[in-house]
Amino acid sequence: MPSHTEENYLKTIYKLAEAEPGQDVSTNRIAAALTTRAASVTDMLRRLAEKELLRYEKYRGVQLTPEGRRLALLTVRKHRLWEVFLVQQLGFNWDEVHEVAEELEHVQSPLLMQRLDEFLDFPTFDPHGDPIPAEDGAVRRPTHRLLADLEVGDRGTLAAVKDTSAPFPQYLDKVGLALGVQLKVLDKVSFDNSLELRVNRERTVLISAEVGRNLFVT
Amino acid sequence: MPSHTEENYLKTIYKLAEAEPGQDVSTNRIAAALTTRAASVTDMLRRLAEKELLRYEKYRGVQLTPEGRRLALLTVRKHRLWEVFLVQQLGFNWDEVHEVAEELEHVQSPLLMQRLDEFLDFPTFDPHGDPIPAEDGAVRRPTHRLLADLEVGDRGTLAAVKDTSAPFPQYLDKVGLALGVQLKVLDKVSFDNSLELRVNRERTVLISAEVGRNLFVT
DNA sequence: AAAAAATGCCCAGCCACACCGAGGAAAATT
DNA sequence: AATTTTCCTCGGTGTGGCTGGGCATTTTTT
Missing domain, CATH: 2.30.30.90 (Ferrous iron transport protein A (FeoA))
Structure with a gap:
């Protein structure tokens, strides 16, 4: 079970990798994205590599393993499903939901997310228009x-x-x-x-x- | 902002105090309830006393301050509101919800709880029949x-x-x-x-x- | 009232997690 | 080849939380 911070690292790495496919993600980019220092990032990368959640060749950047990718996508999925809930059901504005979803995404309960998904009628995009990864990790790349x-x-x-x-x-x-x-x-x-x-x-x-x-x- | 563990201690102390009104709550009872050691409890009590969340006279047990009580009730409120949500909206059985609610109760967002409360139509009891503390801390003592x-x-x-x-x-x-x-x-x-x-x-x-x-x- | 038992405190220390600065190694750029 | 940029390593910090063992206090028993 990854810690909150680990989940955040994985999510960030996934998004950075997404933004520039092909290339490995560099330490400094991660540090900038998480507003922390490169040294802290190196630290965490070692730990995540140890857990086989990513491959880490020093000076070479980083790449998620299938398992790391799965966890990252799961976190993104949870985040976005909660955003849909907050906006559609609780009447939040779409620009108010991020912080709250940032907390909710760390709740660990597959059953909960399954039920929530069903309750929301299996949405495929969140209120910002971003795709919600499916349970199996499939991402519908929107034709944006x-x-x-x-x-x-x-x-x-x-x-x-x-x-x-x-x-x-x-x-x-x-x-x-x-x-x-x-x-x-x-x-x-x-x-x-x-x-x-x-x-x-x-x-x-x-x-x-x-x-x-x-x-x-x- | 109290940590998850602090919230759990406060909640436990509140419930123990509730169960036997008048008496102060003892270290060992808390330790038993949280399945930890008395030494750990003493430790935490010192910290919580420092933050003025409870009064702690050694060998004498412990008593929540108004602020500590407020936080304990807030946690209980969050827990029970989430339970209502899980059962009524997501179709959980009432005996499945405890663990999940245990996680959700630590999400920090007054706005979220306010909206959820409204969404659930201001329930006053949770699926186990326990009263949901109001925002101001009022507890409707049921005539059980x-x-x-x-x-x-x-x-x-x-x-x-x-x-x-x-x-x-x-x-x-x-x-x-x-x-x-x-x-x-x-x-x-x-x-x-x-x-x-x-x-x-x-x-x-x-x-x-x-x-x-x-x-x-x- | 003294002794015994139960309760609870305190100390020192441990572990996990996360962060950081400084210095030097490696890579990229020129 | 020299310089700049990147980033790794090392040692260290802080916080949060837990623990065993020894001692202090309170309660109970006699």
Whole structure:
């Protein structure tokens, strides 16, 4: 049974590996992601390697073993299922749930998660639009594209955000964007790549390229 | 923010104090309840006293401060609310929920508990028949009597069990008793105080005095 | 009241977990 | 080949929690 911290390391490593497939994950990247020092990370990597949850060749970075990957995905699954519960059943806002889910994800009870999954009617995406790994570890890779990659005239539905830390969802709220809205790219300003969007065929919104790189559409 | 273990100590002390009001709670009783050693308990008591969560006079036992009591009740509240959720919403059996609730009770989020409470429609008793402390710490003391204290001819409704560890609820199931059934005492065997009961005006059941002392009726 | 038994305290120490700074080794970059 | 960057190792810190053994206190017994 991994400790909370171990679960967090595994989850972080999984996400970093996901972000840049093929490459091994480096110590410093992990340290940055967990706001801790490289020395602490090395420490933990040794322990996780000992438990066969990842392969660790020094100076070479790190790679999850099947078992490590399984645990990481399980944690992600739990996190996202709880987020669905919090938003759909308890009426949380989708930008309020992260911290709470961060705690709930460490509860150990396969039966609980199975029942919760059923109770929520087997959701496949969480409130941020991220896929919920299945019990067997299968992840439905959504057909998302970066909003920033769309061309003038392209359409899509806002499906997910990349950076889900608090300020960003709040910003979205403010400019009137939300998951599920219909978008059409009206213009792409060439000099800074900012985007002019039509939202739900009603309003027009101007967003920076920065923001565009944080949003996924289908 | 108390640690999980601290919360467990507080909860245990609260329950022991409850069981025998007036008296202070002794080190060994706590040790027995938590299956640890007296030395460990002394240790923790010192720490909790330092944090002003209880008053600790050596050789004299221990007493929760208002703040300690508040935290203990909060933990009990969380535990029991989660139990209601598990049974009512997720379809757990009432004798399966304890361990899971034991984990969930340590999640720290007042907002979460408030929303959950609302979602469950402000329940006042948990699936074992025990009262759920209100947010302000008020406990509705149920008008329970020990089944063993009833006299021949008395009637009542089975309202709660004292020992909720796994085997006992299973035993109840087997003999056909459940919370909510109507009971009438047909006979009380004088030599061992075992009880003959009519259940829901249908069946007859014979239980030992031991069992009778573990059941509450209204 | 003294002796015996039970209870409970205190000390010193142990273990697990997680973190960290400093210095040097390895790898990447130039 | 030299420099910069990365990151490993080592020794050490702190916290939380548990424990055995010896001693102090309280309670019970006589």
